Amino acid sequence: MFAGSNLEKVLSNGHFAVTGELGPMRGTDLGPCLEHAEHMRNHVDAYNITCNQTAVVRIASMAAAIKLVERGMDPVMQMTVRDRNRIMLQADILGGAACGVGNFLCIQGDHQTLGSEPQAKGVYDVDSTQLMRIIKNMRDENVFASGDKLEAPLKAFIGGVVNPFADPFEYRVDRFAKKIEAGVQFVQTQCIYDMDRLKEYMKRVVDKGLHEKCYIMAGITPLKAVGAAMYMKNNVAGIIIPDEIVARLKGAKDKKKEGLKMAIEQIQQIREIEGFKGVHIMAIAWEEMVPHIVEEVGGLLPRPKFD
Amino acid sequence: MAEHSPSMVTLCCENSAFLAAEKTNLPGVKAVKIPCGAQLEHVHILRAFNQGAEGVMVLACLKENCKHSFGNDRAEKKVAYVKGLLKDMGVGEDRLAYAPVAANNEIKYTQAVKEMYEKLKEMGPIEGKVKK
Amino acid sequence: MIIGERKPLEEVFNRTDSFKKICVLGCETCVAVCLAGGDKEAQETAEAIKMHREQTNNPVEIKASSIQRQCEYEFIDEVMEELKEYDVILSLACGVGVQTMATKVPEMFILPGLNTSFLGYPLEQGVWMENCKACGDCVLDRTYGICPVTRCSKSMMNGPCGGSSEGICEVSKDTECGWALIYDRLKALGKLEYMDEIIPPKNWSTSFHGGPRKIVREDVKIVRGE
């Protein structure tokens, strides 16, 4: 065990893992976030806490992660390299680990000009791949990036993201391999809508044997409305929403119901694709629907328990 | 109050507009010969204003008809740039205009200039400017 | 070269409004080539200030002039005496020139008329592109000539990120993805294996993050008596 977190146990024991995403609030009340977590307590194995998601200022992921630890829940603390240099990144890893956080997910982060503080200075001291390696070295070699020794060892389960829908497509699998080389142990994908492209990507992943070296979780985001789908399709780089999906949503009477139905089907489909070891449900501003989705997929409940 | 009679400068390409301008006599308008639209600089337009013009018009050859290479197009772009400056200065971009005119078309020259002159009349003196 | 852009006129007017005798001084090197701060632009700026002053009934004595380089003392020397006749120098040089002037003529007010934008090159007439951040530790050997520090919006050393789509960066539809460019280039050169190498965290202490930088070369310094 690298961290002994619930997520690590679920994955390493060969269970199909389920995680949910929680976005901390834009004020000082963490209540709604914790409520969402409680609500999905019996349906997920761990909770991703986003880190200033879409470059919008929110309660720090570490603070929310610690609150979950206090409640006996297993957080996946996201860390973008956009807002912190290697001093603060390592400090936050120590801080999180000291308070019981076991899963650290390294991401690059959306560019600051796209968020709530477009005049901010982007840090980008290290990139996400380098951060994975830094955490790995802290854990396995007991050294900081500088080479200095840690005074007490770090336990960490290192996470990352992969995006099968970004370009250059032919490099994406090699990039994943590079992240594994850097130290990543589990990854979650960008929101999946384009099944054809996903299958092609996973085929290449499996051909290279990467699914044996790293747990891959499929990222699923239910669509709530046609407008939201169109916005993502046209404005969010690295997300592909095929026209059929939009058409299906458009054609449905009850858009929300249809969106949920599609998400459930997508999870059922990805379970059939070789290489996936879990699903990560990102029901953005729709967290209350996570239990419903998990229930409807079938075969995912009850979630495994460990002592 | 007597009607305002503005002073206006036309900066005319010697290969086209200036030949047309020579055949006209428009009160309040001074035609200045320039070698080619390409030779026009932003500063020339500003200087015209600083030397008392309340409106400036740049006139060069018809599209695709520059004696050199695209001097007319360049002049048009420069006019657009200086319009920006004039706007920033609070003088107003409408006090500057561009028009293409052929050498043998004094009628069009007259028309274009008169139209602009009428606009200048309506606008009145440049705000804040001390009349010399 | 150094690429600059004229400051908005309003800002220039506000900054210079209290001065009665102004010299607008262009610089005939980088910023002249990028059509922002050369002799022509100095004249244009002087004319604009004059016009504004007349409009606001605040007469000014203004002159436009330029020197070859404001970033070297010997060129400033040539006009030193003349400059002293003015209340202020509105320098159209880059930030380097403005500061060199301020050091050379410490008793005078020197104001910047440009925003110094970046180090770059003209992509085509009228378009300039940033392509060096002067980080002090060049990595172009790793990427065969395309700078990830400058051309990737997140200065990634191991890109591209998940926002790269059809060669375009997530930041804007007008921005090429630097890592897509690097990938294409390495592919064309048959060096794609470079993409598999994990580039370790960069040493930023050679960049501005080590504090203002200075280079001292004893071999070319002039020693007394030499």
Ligand code: SF4
């Ligand atoms: S899209 Fe490309 S250039 Fe933009 S931040 Fe990502 S890797 Fe860098």
